[in-house]
Amino acid sequence: MLRVPCDERKNWEAMAQEFGFKFHTMYGEKYWDESAYYQFSLAQIEQGIEAPTADIHQMCLAVVEQVVNSDELLTRFAIPKAQWAFVRKSWQDGDPSLYSRLDFAYNGEGFAKLYENNADTPTSIYETGFWQWMWLENKVDSKLLGRHADQFNSVQEKLVNRFKELHALNPQRYLHFACSKNTEEDRGTVQYLEDCAKAAGVQTKFVYIEDIGIDKDKQFADLDNNVITWMFKLYPWEFMFEDAYGALLGQQNIRWLEPPWKSILSNKALLPMLWKLFPDHPNLLPSFFEDELHLVPDDMLLVKKPIFSREGANISFTDARGNALDDKDNSDGPYGEEGFIYQQKYSLPVFDGNHTLIGSWLIDDQAAGISMREDNYAITQDMSRYLPHVIY
Amino acid sequence: MKRSSILDLSALRKRTRIFVLAPISLAVMAGCSGGGQNEQVAFVTSVDNCASSTKLSVIECQAAYEEAVKEAESTAPRYQYQRDCQAEFGNCENRGGFFVPFMAGYIVSNIVSDSMERKHRFTNSHPSYMYRGPGQFRNKIMTSDGFVVGSPGQSSYRVPRDALKPKPAVTRTISRGGFGATASAKSNWGSSRATSRSSSRGWGG
Numbered sequence: 104m105l106r107v108p109c110d111e112r113k114n115w116e117a118m119a120q121e122f123g124f125k126f127h128t129m130y131g132e133k134y135w136d137e138s139a140y141y142q143f144s145l146a147q148i149e150q151g152i153e154a155p156t157a158d159i160h161q162m163c164l165a166v167v168e169q170v171v172n173s174d175e176l177l178t179r180f181a182i183p184k185a186q187w188a189f190v191r192k193s194w195q196d197g198d199p200s201l202y203s204r205l206d207f208a209y210n211g212e213g214f215a216k217l218y219e220n221n222a223d224t225p226t227s228i229y230e231t232g233f234w235q236w237m238w239l240e241n242k243v244d245s246k247l248l249g250r251h252a253d254q255f256n257s258v259q260e261k262l263v264n265r266f267k268e269l270h271a272l273n274p275q276r277y278l279h280f281a282c283s284k285n286t287e288e289d290r291g292t293v294q295y296l297e298d299c300a301k302a303a304g305v306q307t308k309f310v311y312i313e314d315i316g317i318d319k320d321k322q323f324a325d326l327d328n329n330v331i332t333w334m335f336k337l338y339p340w341e342f343m344f345e346d347a348y349g350a351l352l353g354q355q356n357i358r359w360l361e362p363p364w365k366s367i368l369s370n371k372a373l374l375p376m377l378w379k380l381f382p383d384h385p386n387l388l389p390s391f392f393e394d395e396l397h398l399v400p401d402d403m404l405l406v407k408k409p410i411f412s413r414e415g416a417n418i419s420f421t422d423a424r425g426n427a428l429d430d431k432d433n434s435d436g437p438y439g440e441e442g443f444i445y446q447q448k449y450s451l452p453v454f455d456g457n458h459t460l461i462g463s464w465l466i467d468d469q470a471a472g473i474s475m476r477e478d479n480y481a482i483t484q485d486m487s488r489y490l491p492h493v494i495y
Numbered sequence: 496m497k498r499s500s501i502l503d504l505s506a507l508r509k510r511t512r513i514f515v516l517a518p519i520s521l522a523v524m525a526g527c528s529g530g531g532q533n534e535q536v537a538f539v540t541s542v543d544n545c546a547s548s549t550k551l552s553v554i555e556c557q558a559a560y561e562e563a564v565k566e567a568e569s570t571a572p573r574y575q576y577q578r579d580c581q582a583e584f585g586n587c588e589n590r591g592g593f594f595v596p597f598m599a600g601y602i603v604s605n606i607v608s609d610s611m612e613r614k615h616r617f618t619n620s621h622p623s624y625m626y627r628g629p630g631q632f633r634n635k636i637m638t639s640d641g642f643v644v645g646s647p648g649q650s651s652y653r654v655p656r657d658a659l660k661p662k663p664a665v666t667r668t669i670s671r672g673g674f675g676a677t678a679s680a681k682s683n684w685g686s687s688r689a690t691s692r693s694s695s696r697g698w699g700g
Binding site: 121122123145148232233236239253254255256257258259260275276277283284295298302306308311312313314315316317318319320322324327328329330331332338341342343345346347348349351472494 | 496497498499500502503507508569573657660661663664665666667668669670671672673674675676677678681
């Protein structure tokens with residue numbers, strides 16, 4: 104695994120405009136960064152990332168099976184009691200999922216270590232499935248990379264195929280896509296997924312989360328007063344549970360993407376549960392609930408993560424007893440009321456001074472590709488740069 | 496190869512995307528065939544008319560009629576005031592506090608009987624209305640979502656396949672805004688390095 108500096112394509116910003124990729128630069132800083140790429144061997148991809156991704160996904164499903172069947176565990180996962188029946192039913196009914204992203208620390212040698220599972224509202228799928236694919240096509244076409252250059256990235260192909268399967272399960276339903284207002288990145292992500300659904304023959308509509316309404320029968324409706332019967336929402340389940348309409352969830356005949364049972368996987372309580380069910384698994388880091396810190400070896404440093412944290416917010420470093428360590432890399436944010444979990448501190452590899460995180464995508468249960476994120480800090484956050492990769 | 500072999504880029508080019516503006520009461524989509532596949536349909540005004548003017552059997556025509564009526568219950572254009580409904584569709588009835596036009600008939604597809612196709616075919620039908628409003632669509636056959644089929648009197652019509660797909664049900668919304676508050680409460684926080692969490696960053700992870 105190497106980090107290889109390279110020239111940017113001269114016309115890439117014009118292409119970004121043509122394809123509607125609007126969030127390549129944010130707050131005046133680069134988000135899409137093609138001044139370098141990461142290079143992997145095929146073995147690093149297949150054995151180092153692809154195989155563990157598929158395995159860990161299955162392990163995660165085993166955790167869901169345990170949690171939905173236990174009031175105590177649902178409580179530990181901070182799922183509101185009022186939503187238990189809704190979450191349980193979606194699991195028992197086998198509601199299908201679309202996608203998720205596992206985040207790994209991996210330097211090309213040894214075992215990739217799981218940081219967390221973004222199973223409910225993963226983003227950067229457009230950059231992964233389409234934009235970095237285009238980058239490689241252009242590089243090969245202009246002979247700057249050899250014909251044999253490949254990429255671990257069948258994301259878009261698998262997405263379209265997955266939407267075809269989902270369409271067959273819901274042949275009569277419109278699929279509504281939804282995200283919050285005023286977030287260009289989320290809007291772009293949802294537009295991409297909507298394009299993939301359309302390519303699969305699904306009939307689609309878009310509605311902002313804030314514009315959703317209800318009728319007298321508690322059905323949800325869009326701005327055209329069309330009843331919502333199938334919805335993809337890039338908006339976390341734990342927020343929906345807290346929102347005013349959260350109390351109405353489960354009363355509608357709606358198929359959800361992601362399904363409600365994903366609230367168990369996008370939850371940091373997943374990490375100590377994985378460690379309990381699969382102790383010493385080589386791709387897992389030791390992880391603990393707050394009342395289990397007595398189990399932590401004295402010399403182990405920990406990372407403290409809120410159960411519902413997103414984009415690396417509210418993360419801090421502690422000693423083995425959970426006492427905060429003063430660290431410049433601690434991050435603040437709006438999370439933590441719901442409690443914390445602790446995970447063994449395991450640093451990201453550093454390439455040319457950059458801390459590098461690998462996002463490994465699953466379409467349903469198939470490992471489908473990776474995204475590379477770089478940050479100047481040890482905790483990658485929402486401003487981390489996105490770089491392309493090749494298999495060479 | 497570990498990557499997608501060929502991606503269809505046309506749908507992803509955003510600059511050339513065409514949007515159809517919708518009038519307030521009805522989205523008229525005449526002529527917007529989108530280049531998709533066409534299908535041949537017949538417009539019929541009754542089960543008898545269907546059985547005599549297409550190659551479908553009476554039983555098939557009856558089933559198609561029932562399907563259209565059922566669909567009309569949820570998808571018919573709805574108006575708050577009778578005068579608005581009448582202005583666009585002439586005859587209207589009050590249904591549960593809304594005014595909806597009477598069905599002028601229904602369109603059925605797979606009207607061309609063919610022994611090869613017959614084994615696999617299924618009949619697709621949709622409620623249709625006669626537009627009576629002013630303008631170029633006056634006295635034309637229209638489906639629930641405003642797709643213009645054509646002038647009555649033809650033995651068949653070619654319509655894009657999309658126009659024959661099921662339409663979402665319409666309801667009366669009594670409140671909005673019950674989702675999204677949790678996100679805006681959290682957005683008062685900036686991330687530690689960005690000065691504010693606004694315009695572009697979202698709630699994904």
